[in-house]
Amino acid sequence: MAQETTDTAYFDRMKEQILSALEQVIDPELGIDLINLGLIYGVDLDEAGHCTVEMTLTTMGCPLTDMLDHDIHQVLEAIDGINSVEIHLVWYPAWSPDRLSRYAKMALGIH
Numbered sequence: 587m588a589q590e591t592t593d594t595a596y597f598d599r600m601k602e603q604i605l606s607a608l609e610q611v612i613d614p615e616l617g618i619d620l621i622n623l624g625l626i627y628g629v630d631l632d633e634a635g636h637c638t639v640e641m642t643l644t645t646m647g648c649p650l651t652d653m654l655d656h657d658i659h660q661v662l663e664a665i666d667g668i669n670s671v672e673i674h675l676v677w678y679p680a681w682s683p684d685r686l687s688r689y690a691k692m693a694l695g696i697h
Contacts, residue, residue: 597631600667604629604637607661614650618693620658624685627676635669637662642681651675 608626609619620626620641628640639658643651655673662671683696691697 600631600665601629603665604631604639604662604668607665608639608658610661611654611657613644614653616644616694618690620654622687622690622693624687624690625681631668635667637668637671638674639671640674640676642676644681646677 605621605626608629609621611620612618613620613623613625616623623644625643626639626641630638630640632638639662643654648654658673659671662668683691686694686696
């Protein structure tokens with residue numbers, strides 16, 4: 587039981603680090619990070635250190651996909667304990683401005 591608690595605590599800490607790192611990835615068009623834009627739908631880390639990010643984009647034909655992919659890999663692979671990163675782009679549920687955080691709405695002038 588203690589090992590399970592330790593593992594859970596470890597993965598909880600790692601998830602916090604992952605989400606914090608993703609706050610460093612800025613959408614160059616909007617100037618807001620991926621977390622506050624509501625683009626990250628989920629993150630997972632397995633025992634082998636493989637991190638999976640499930641995310642969407644504001645538009646399907648986003649020309650900055652490769653840049654965001656590169657930046658995500660860069661910040662996540664810098665975290666101790668992450669050995670590989672895989673990004674799954676999903677289109678459902680579709681992104682909408684409702685997913686913006688309060689901070690992002692204020693920064694973008696959306697009321």
